[in-house]
Amino acid sequence: MHEPWTTQHSALEYQIQGWGNPYFSIGDNGHVMVTPTGPTGPAINLYELALDLKARGLVMPMLFRFSDIVGHRIERISKSFQRAIEEYSYAGNYRGVFPVKVNQQRHVVEEVARGGLPYNFGLEAGSKPELLIALSVTLPQDSLIICNGYKDTKYIETALLAQRMNKTVIIVLERIEEVDTVLDASQRLGIVPVLGVRAKLTSKGVGRWARSAGDRAKFGLTTAEIVQLVDRLAQHQMLHTLQMLHFHIGSQISSIIPIKNAMQEASNIYVELAKMGCAMGYMDVGGGLAIDYDGSKTDFHASKNYDLQEYAYDIVASIQDACRKASVSVPTLVSESGRAVAAQHAVLVFEVVGKNEVRFGEPSKPPSDSHRLLLELYETYQGIMPKNVQESFHDASQAKEESISLFRYGYMTLRERAQAERLYWHCCEKIANTLQRVKFIPEELQDLDRTLSAIYYCNFSIFQSAPDIWAIDQLFPIMPIHRLEERPTVSATLADLTCDSDGQIENFIDVEDVKNTLNVHPLAEGEPYLMGMFLNGAYQEILGDMHNLFGDTNAAHVKLDGDGYRIDHVVRGDSVTEVLRYVEYDPAQMVEAVRRQAESAVSERRLTNEQMRTLLDHYEASLRSYTYLTED
Ligand SMILES: *Cc1c(COP(=O)(O)O)cnc(C)c1O
Numbered sequence: 001m002h003e004p005w006t007t008q009h010s011a012l013e014y015q016i017q018g019w020g021n022p023y024f025s026i027g028d029n030g031h032v033m034v035t036p037t038g039p040t041g042p043a044i045n046l047y048e049l050a051l052d053l054k055a056r057g058l059v060m061p062m063l064f065r066f067s068d069i070v071g072h073r074i075e076r077i078s079k080s081f082q083r084a085i086e087e088y089s090y091a092g093n094y095r096g097v098f099p100v101k102v103n104q105q106r107h108v109v110e111e112v113a114r115g116g117l118p119y120n121f122g123l124e125a126g127s128k129p130e131l132l133i134a135l136s137v138t139l140p141q142d143s144l145i146i147c148n149g150y151k152d153t154k155y156i157e158t159a160l161l162a163q164r165m166n167k168t169v170i171i172v173l174e175r176i177e178e179v180d181t182v183l184d185a186s187q188r189l190g191i192v193p194v195l196g197v198r199a200k201l202t203s204k205g206v207g208r209w210a211r212s213a214g215d216r217a218k219f220g221l222t223t224a225e226i227v228q229l230v231d232r233l234a235q236h237q238m239l240h241t242l243q244m245l246h247f248h249i250g251s252q253i254s255s256i257i258p259i260k261n262a263m264q265e266a267s268n269i270y271v272e273l274a275k276m277g278c279a280m281g282y283m284d285v286g287g288g289l290a291i292d293y294d295g296s297k298t299d300f301h302a303s304k305n306y307d308l309q310e311y312a313y314d315i316v317a318s319i320q321d322a323c324r325k326a327s328v329s330v331p332t333l334v335s336e337s338g339r340a341v342a343a344q345h346a347v348l349v350f351e352v353v354g355k356n357e358v359r360f361g362e363p364s365k366p367p368s369d370s371h372r373l374l375l376e377l378y379e380t381y382q383g384i385m386p387k388n389v390q391e392s393f394h395d396a397s398q399a400k401e402e403s404i405s406l407f408r409y410g411y412m413t414l415r416e417r418a419q420a421e422r423l424y425w426h427c428c429e430k431i432a433n434t435l436q437r438v439k440f441i442p443e444e445l446q447d448l449d450r451t452l453s454a455i456y457y458c459n460f461s462i463f464q465s466a467p468d469i470w471a472i473d474q475l476f477p478i479m480p481i482h483r484l485e486e487r488p489t490v491s492a493t494l495a496d497l498t499c500d501s502d503g504q505i506e507n508f509i510d511v512e513d514v515k516n517t518l519n520v521h522p523l524a525e526g527e528p529y530l531m532g533m534f535l536n537g538a539y540q541e542i543l544g545d546m547h548n549l550f551g552d553t554n555a556a557h558v559k560l561d562g563d564g565y566r567i568d569h570v571v572r573g574d575s576v577t578e579v580l581r582y583v584e585y586d587p588a589q590m591v592e593a594v595r596r597q598a599e600s601a602v603s604e605r606r607l608t609n610e611q612m613r614t615l616l617d618h619y620e621a622s623l624r625s626y627t628y629l630t631e632d
Helices: 007-014 047-055 067-088 106-119 130-136 153-165 178-189 205-213 224-234 256-275 306-324 339-344 372-383 384-408 414-435 449-451 469-474 576-582 588-603 609-624
Strands: 024-026 032-034 061-067 097-099 122-125 144-147 168-173 195-198 242-246 282-284 330-335 346-356 454-458 479-480 490-495 518-520 530-533 553-562 566-569
Touching: 007 024, 032 047, 047 061, 047 205, 047 346, 047 530, 067 106, 067 306, 067 339, 067 553, 097 106, 106 339, 106 566, 122 130, 130 144, 130 153, 144 153, 153 168, 153 178, 168 178, 168 242, 178 224, 195 224, 224 242, 224 256, 242 256, 256 282, 256 306, 306 330, 306 346, 339 346, 372 384, 372 414, 384 414, 384 479, 414 449, 449 490, 479 518, 576 588, 576 609, 588 609
Parallel strands: 061 553, 097 122, 122 144, 144 168, 168 195, 195 242, 242 282, 282 330, 454 490
Antiparallel strands: 024 032, 061 346, 346 454, 346 530, 479 530, 490 518, 553 566
């Protein structure tokens, strides 16, 4: 017999203490609890919050943003650097910036500005539109605006002019060609630029984004180009304008080693630039600070083997060491953490709307005059035991193959073939159950569990809400947000609403590597089953697309208020009309076209008046509705 299931078992099952700490945990009531300012602060019951909003007509799927988490992350990052600075008696400051590309939503960027106020947090723009955002936001007095990306004259001139509005706007040269454009613009406007240079380091990151560094990286100057840049600036008596060294070796850097290596290389370049007479003063270490999506604390791509404090210590120590050796004064430290600021604040909550679950149970004995093959299969079924699982699986598989050829040559009826197939699945199910009592599972049987698992159909689109699952096999923690005091007895994969076979989730976080199915609860009649996809706040929203015309989901901004919470903003998801307009349809014309066809169907008596009205009512109501499944 199993021991009774508790919420502690669920915590282990879903690894929530690993990836959820300090914002997500399981309450005694079996619901996921959110603590936006850490475990000592107020808690919000995610399940009740979702039902609460549903009662107000905001249906799922819904993206919840816990704005306080953004502020809390900024505080944690800034304080880690402050602590490292104090402990090492580092004679410089830390000024973080948030890369707008990670989440451009106005409410998020405004939250960064608000939460970053005590820490002089600024913004990083990777394009002209993002610079326009950065300039429109009220930022702390001493914060930085950093301009990266491909730049045209307007981008550069805007950045230069913005300096006259009491902002420190640093133009990072990402390609050697940009220096002439900047010098020209600066001369034309009579404004001296504050320049940075992005170095192409030879120290690479790891995993998916390793190509962000190295000789073939898209952006950055090689050492030869950096020297060329220095000479060019010297020619124009502009050496004093180069104030910052920048590098970015990729995102989600799961190991501390490449970070240390990059820091060491960059620190040496920094002191060299200072010695060559450049003003310097800032060292920008880019992004890459990882999120532990699977909670394993390892250098697996979905995890990280270092903590925030270690990261800050290593950066401070490395540059301090290099500066000390070269008697160069230490720079203000800048980092551009995006994922590490934004990922945790957003949770997608969605409902399971159906399932495809095959339970075979006990087969009935075929009558003795049945096809020989059916009798053999039944015998195989009956003989399955721990000692012969592999052999039984062979026998069953062979019989199934044989039934297919017998059918092909006319020696078996369709009904008989179907019976053989069913018996085969009965065998598989019994083998899978028997395997639970076997210590060593043969390789060919390892997939059986997945083959027999249920599919839970979920009311959301991966392409819209978590495109990285599809694009780069990213792992997000996914789990039910209630019934966690109950044993999850169904092993399932998840499928979304799109008709795309890629719209499925078959990889889930696991302590070791990944697992192919997720344990969930049986659906209860007439009761919603709600699941959450966590750590969803970085990159997903803007990369999301309208595959199958599923649009933006509803979003609610939840803010702590005393011991409770308030809903700050609700952003309604797209209606069908909105997504159709996006692809250039005119909904009024569409209604008209359908009306005309219906009219002629009525006049030719293929449709009754009543039926025509129902059709047009449905058509018009659907145009106004949410793009996802709704109950009414
Ligand atoms: C994308 C990007 C970042 C953010 O990286 P994270 O890994 O999300 O922290 C920072 N700087 C630059 C230049 C980038 O391109």
